[in-house]
Amino acid sequence: MSTRITLAKGLNMGLRKAMEDDPKVLVMGEDVGKLGGVFRITDGLQKDFGEDRVIDSPLAESGIVGTAVGMALRGYRPVVEIQFDGFVYPAYDQIVCQVAKMTYRSKGRSPMPMVIRIPFGGGIGAVEHHSESPEAQFAHTPGLKVVACSNPVDGYWMIQQAIASDDPVIFLEPKRQYHADKAELDESVTPDPLFSSRIVRAGTDATVLAYGPTVKTALKAAEAAAGDGVSLEVIDLRTLSPLDMGPVYDSVRRTGRAVVTHEAHVNLGMGAEISARITEECFYSLEAPVLRVGGFDTPYPASRIEEDFLPDLDRVLDAVDRSLDF
Amino acid sequence: MSTRITLAKGLNMGLRKAMEDDPKVLVMGEDVGKLGGVFRITDGLQKDFGEDRVIDSPLAESGIVGTAVGMALRGYRPVVEIQFDGFVYPAYDQIVCQVAKMTYRSKGRSPMPMVIRIPFGGGIGAVEHHSESPEAQFAHTPGLKVVACSNPVDGYWMIQQAIASDDPVIFLEPKRQYHADKAELDESVTPDPLFSSRIVRAGTDATVLAYGPTVKTALKAAEAAAGDGVSLEVIDLRTLSPLDMGPVYDSVRRTGRAVVTHEAHVNLGMGAEISARITEECFYSLEAPVLRVGGFDTPYPASRIEEDFLPDLDRVLDAVDRSLDF
Amino acid sequence: MEPSLSHHGFGPDLAEVFGPSQMAGSPSGALGLVQLLTPEGERVHHAEFDRDFGAEELRGFYRDMVLTRRIDTEATALQRHGELGIWAQLLGQEAAQIGAGRALRPQDYVFPTYREHGVAYCRGVDPLNLLGLFRGVDHGAWNPKDNNFGLYTIVIGAQALHATGYAMGMQRDGVVGTGDPDRDAAVVAHFGDGASSQGDVNEAFIFAASYNAPVVFFCQNNQWAISEPIERQSRIPLYQRALGFGFPGVRVDGNDVLATYAVTQAALQRARDGQGPTLVEAYTYRMGAHTTTDDPTRYRLSDDLEHWKLKDPIARLEAYLRRNGLVDDDFVAELKVEADELGHHLREGCKALPDPQPLSMFDHVYTEETEEIAAQREGYARYLESFEGSRS
Amino acid sequence: MEPSLSHHGFGPDLAEVFGPSQMAGSPSGALGLVQLLTPEGERVHHAEFDRDFGAEELRGFYRDMVLTRRIDTEATALQRHGELGIWAQLLGQEAAQIGAGRALRPQDYVFPTYREHGVAYCRGVDPLNLLGLFRGVDHGAWNPKDNNFGLYTIVIGAQALHATGYAMGMQRDGVVGTGDPDRDAAVVAHFGDGASSQGDVNEAFIFAASYNAPVVFFCQNNQWAISEPIERQSRIPLYQRALGFGFPGVRVDGNDVLATYAVTQAALQRARDGQGPTLVEAYTYRMGAHTTTDDPTRYRLSDDLEHWKLKDPIARLEAYLRRNGLVDDDFVAELKVEADELGHHLREGCKALPDPQPLSMFDHVYTEETEEIAAQREGYARYLESFEGSRS
Numbered sequence A, B: 001m002s003t004r005i006t007l008a009k010g011l012n013m014g015l016r017k018a019m020e021d022d023p024k025v026l027v028m029g030e031d032v033g034k035l036g037g038v039f040r041i042t043d044g045l046q047k048d049f050g051e052d053r054v055i056d057s058p059l060a061e062s063g064i065v066g067t068a069v070g071m072a073l074r075g076y077r078p079v080v081e082i083q084f085d086g087f088v089y090p091a092y093d094q095i096v097c098q099v100a101k102m103t104y105r106s107k108g109r110s111p112m113p114m115v116i117r118i119p120f121g122g123g124i125g126a127v128e129h130h131s132e133s134p135e136a137q138f139a140h141t142p143g144l145k146v147v148a149c150s151n152p153v154d155g156y157w158m159i160q161q162a163i164a165s166d167d168p169v170i171f172l173e174p175k176r177q178y179h180a181d182k183a184e185l186d187e188s189v190t191p192d193p194l195f196s197s198r199i200v201r202a203g204t205d206a207t208v209l210a211y212g213p214t215v216k217t218a219l220k221a222a223e224a225a226a227g228d229g230v231s232l233e234v235i236d237l238r239t240l241s242p243l244d245m246g247p248v249y250d251s252v253r254r255t256g257r258a259v260v261t262h263e264a265h266v267n268l269g270m271g272a273e274i275s276a277r278i279t280e281e282c283f284y285s286l287e288a289p290v291l292r293v294g295g296f297d298t299p300y301p302a303s304r305i306e307e308d309f310l311p312d313l314d315r316v317l318d319a320v321d322r323s324l325d326f
Numbered sequence C, D: 001m002e003p004s005l006s007h008h009g010f011g012p013d014l015a016e017v018f019g020p021s022q023m024a025g026s027p028s029g030a031l032g033l034v035q036l037l038t039p040e041g042e043r044v045h046h047a048e049f050d051r052d053f054g055a056e057e058l059r060g061f062y063r064d065m066v067l068t069r070r071i072d073t074e075a076t077a078l079q080r081h082g083e084l085g086i087w088a089q090l091l092g093q094e095a096a097q098i099g100a101g102r103a104l105r106p107q108d109y110v111f112p113t114y115r116e117h118g119v120a121y122c123r124g125v126d127p128l129n130l131l132g133l134f135r136g137v138d139h140g141a142w143n144p145k146d147n148n149f150g151l152y153t154i155v156i157g158a159q160a161l162h163a164t165g166y167a168m169g170m171q172r173d174g175v176v177g178t179g180d181p182d183r184d185a186a187v188v189a190h191f192g193d194g195a196s197s198q199g200d201v202n203e204a205f206i207f208a209a210s211y212n213a214p215v216v217f218f219c220q221n222n223q224w225a226i227s228e229p230i231e232r233q234s235r236i237p238l239y240q241r242a243l244g245f246g247f248p249g250v251r252v253d254g255n256d257v258l259a260t261y262a263v264t265q266a267a268l269q270r271a272r273d274g275q276g277p278t279l280v281e282a283y284t285y286r287m288g289a290h291t292t293t294d295d296p297t298r299y300r301l302s303d304d305l306e307h308w309k310l311k312d313p314i315a316r317l318e319a320y321l322r323r324n325g326l327v328d329d330d331f332v333a334e335l336k337v338e339a340d341e342l343g344h345h346l347r348e349g350c351k352a353l354p355d356p357q358p359l360s361m362f363d364h365v366y367t368e369e370t371e372e373i374a375a376q377r378e379g380y381a382r383y384l385e386s387f388e389g390s391r392s
């Protein structure tokens, strides 16, 4: 049975599936009930699973995550929705000091099977705080796992896998893609493991690493480069903590060049870690330093110039050129 | 006039000087008044400057930083003390969404001349949350400046310079050093600019980069290495955002090798960014990848094994050896 | 034999305890909301908050509300036409905002949310300046110091702490409780019913109470936080929250500009006098959607809206003014012209708002630009130049 | 003619409004604290919370408090001897903790701070297990599920939300309001007076009220948050905070184990019955330092301490028991032996607590170890081996 779905639909179907499969799965957040979330990712869930399992919370992110910690201690598997990336910070303390550390603190006796869903990234013409990319901060925090989906089919599978994980997962959803492209979902296949990266386009001249919203950009860049006779390999990292670097090292050893792209600020973004690791592991294979294409090191600007702030096809190609010319 | 002072004393004297020089300077935080702070850094200030300028706050970090934002908007220059590194997170939202962005949001009309002092790092045998190194998260945030002092004399000057800055400064103090070594303070010299790194020991075989508590470790390592005929250059980074990479690049171009050490988790720590930048800028000078020696990617462990978690002389030397053998 | 607390029902018991006053912490006062003008436009009296309003003043309120509504409908239309990315409508909240805005003195200071267009108007901010952030050309175009009106704050509740800190600054500046009406100042922190659940807002109550800061917490309870009804945030009337923190709370009819003005003014005066914070709950209703991207039909009944239309803040003042011969058709017609001019100003001005230059993205990250930012700016400038105007 | 709110003084007015009851939200009750035993050890009666206590029960409370104090003094001594890195003393808070701890049923669940050694003892946690985190050998050695007693929480206030969420889980599990005393359950969230200022605690009040969660907020107001007096956190009695959130608050003499027991039990029963949250403020005093590293002489008067010594929780119960012939010298002597044994257990046990293995640092970062952690573990193991036991 195969259907064409958007990312929003994939996530919605995945959530529904997880709730059907396990009565301990709960959804919590602002406006997740009747409204179905501001992006409609939880559309219809409260109607079908009731107010006890799809919980409209008071307007307080620390409260949402903090009560979810209690729910998890009681044996539930809460899936928390943060309405927009920029509003996760009031919950930051609960996430880094409680959610991330509970398993460690308790020597594994009190695991935190919690998923914190965050629509992230820019490009939707929004006002301040609605286009942030906070992943590096979470990936820097031991005890959290961090993943980012980039397409409808991954959305469907990854959300279920994240919910099934006994470790807390920060689940990043590229909001710009929610209602963009459709893809074919075949529910009968076995999905890749959650914490694995994936080569989404094979190539030989340079490796482009991306995740979430920039996967599409990277693929478009590869398409354009192909027209110029340059063959780019594109890897969708998918998991940001842990990183699945095996396929990345293999690729860079073949191509000798790597470009990492993400919307988050370059300074101390995921690209920094990936660059450091590639250099450590592939030192003698590198023909050029790993180059990084990301959001600039400014606060997210007014949306009319956000496409200048965000990495795009041209900036990725520019970095590829610089790498090739190095 | 020259005196021998500890880091705690240097900071205390610097704060006092800043308060004398500018009546707009305020100190706010938990227990900063009568008690003089749990580390006594604000000792005696309330007695001399009064309760209006040295403000014991209710137990709420978001409240402290949030009201400090209001004070700054009113023209004051608040110096906020966070009692321990691990307790900065309730204020994280105010710091990254308000303190960091106000200048940008207002096009420079509402600057945030605020200093947020954080005793950071481990090694004092404390319980959970008292030994964290949160610097990378702040350095990743545009709009914040982040510095770390490593010795008494710098403590004295840097706190004054941070207070004089019209930009918000996260001011990291290596708590393990507060009452450790004494140093000679000569108030008549002109201090280095705040946002500059400094070569603290010249050498030729490899460059060791450190800041805050690991500067001492790096210097000890250099001392030990010298005994084995290995000449290490040690740079105290001092400023983490912006980074002052000029002296670092110069040094690495000479030595061809770099090791970065900090107490924060290696994954996405400052070392990642520094490694990425050095590789970008000094690609053809590098004889080995930049190596990183930091806290492991686990939550901070029980204090009886914290010295295993923290980088020490031996682990720095081990990395130097690996770099030299590469 | 087990003693039990269980015989206490909450609603009724608390009401008993709070006594008949709408003012928590006050022994006197009439039942229910503070109201000076009924939905039908009848002037009613109130033991605690009544005052006389001159004809000019009343017409002023009316004009303010009509123009504020025009700003709102014009901006909504601009959003529909693609000129704004989003707009946060205030429809129905005009009286709450004009009442609060007009109670201010020049030296007072306001910390708004993202919906305080009426208060901005009262402060003298050109409404065109409000459109920039909704259009996406800036994050706030006005200088807070020009009108003592802070920038819009989008992170819910954050500004309540800023307001409290600012008020603490006023205390240190010696502009509280001096008795000089041109000197004594206070701060208003605006927020919504939903915001009352945020830690920051509750911490602001704690700091304000602890330092007795001159701040008025002005909560527009418009019954909704996007799709969530007020019941999710509080099971007792919101103004009573103040009781738990040891300062007065008062519920005023937020669709009654006279009552809102009177209550806010009293609360401000209290603050200026050095008597500390007050929570004012302006009980109103969000007649529009949360923002232009919201679809309220998914979560609320149209009946509700119909019910509240009968309480329209503008209609009720107009009824009163007409009944008392304080406005006539000429006045209304002239006001219509004025509103049309304002509409024109907004439409033309909005379309003419220039897009920012890409390189302006690097401006004002810091007061002193760092070499890092300078390098990124230069790099991007060179990169842009490399396209010679032909960038895809 | 300006109406003003300024004639309201806060303290007195609020007291008027709250009425004579110590129970905010309650129309009845005696003046002041709930108390069943005076500092002199006189049994007094209370209209709302009185109950009969059997001799066995009374001796039990006494024994509990004596042993709890022994745990505390023993741990303090261990710290002085360098066996613990730090210790958070509970001296003076024994009645508050035993009263609260003994009111629990097995199926109830407790979220402690870092000072709830007496409650831990009531739950059956071996006191030796408490020492690990203060010694620095672990972050909490007991399994929360064994005794329904959570791990100590050091970030102030965080656990209030965990408690509320846990209570919401109980609601979903159908163990609230069934009427079955072996089934119905509730949660206690412990925190201090200082913690009442944290956003998290106030948000916990909001969530608990909104969902009517079966949670008792048990605040030990020991008058100090390190060096800051209670006045910095609240200008009205803390139990009244609950009023602002729409659930009952009650102030009990936290140095009176009988009253604390009775009030907590009633609040727990209310929660188990499905009637929602209660705030219990146990009014007590931190007779020791904040922790063994604190120096209270810098910020408080020794007079205060002397004053509170007269209210010692153990002395008062002993006076009552002796006066009524419920304990004799033999009982006290036997208890002394028991306490000495406990002291011995703690001393010997503490010194024998093994230091963790360095490589255990990599355990339990995740439930499923990642390759990254495995690699770091292996790398460090190899590194350690390279020293062949000769590491500096």
Ligand SMILES: Cc1ncc(C[n+]2csc(CCOP(=O)(O)OP(=O)(O)O)c2C)c(N)n1
Pocket (backbone or CB within 6 Å): A030, A059, A061, A083, A087, A090, C115, C154, C155, C156, C191, C192, C193, C194, C195, C196, C222, C224, C225, C226, C286, C290
């Ligand atoms: C911290 C934070 N969380 C979530 C949001 C998203 N959000 C924007 S407005 C809003 C509802 C606010 O409701 P209320 O406080 O009642 O104000 P109103 O919009 O009704 O004026 C929400 C949840 C936000 N802006 N900030």
Ligand SMILES: Cc1ncc(C[n+]2csc(CCOP(=O)(O)OP(=O)(O)O)c2C)c(N)n1
Pocket (backbone or CB within 6 Å): B030, B059, B061, B083, B087, B090, D115, D154, D155, D156, D191, D192, D193, D194, D195, D196, D222, D224, D225, D226, D286, D290
């Ligand atoms: C979020 C946070 N901020 C600061 C601290 C440091 N700290 C530890 S205990 C304490 C005082 C707590 O006072 P209170 O809540 O009254 O509890 P008590 O210690 O009196 O039992 C402080 C400020 C902390 N642990 N967590």
Ligand SMILES: [Mg+2]
Pocket (backbone or CB within 6 Å): C192, C193, C194, C220, C221, C222, C223, C224, C225, C226
């Ligand atoms: Mg609202």
Ligand SMILES: [Mg+2]
Pocket (backbone or CB within 6 Å): D192, D193, D194, D220, D221, D222, D223, D224, D225, D226
């Ligand atoms: Mg206390």
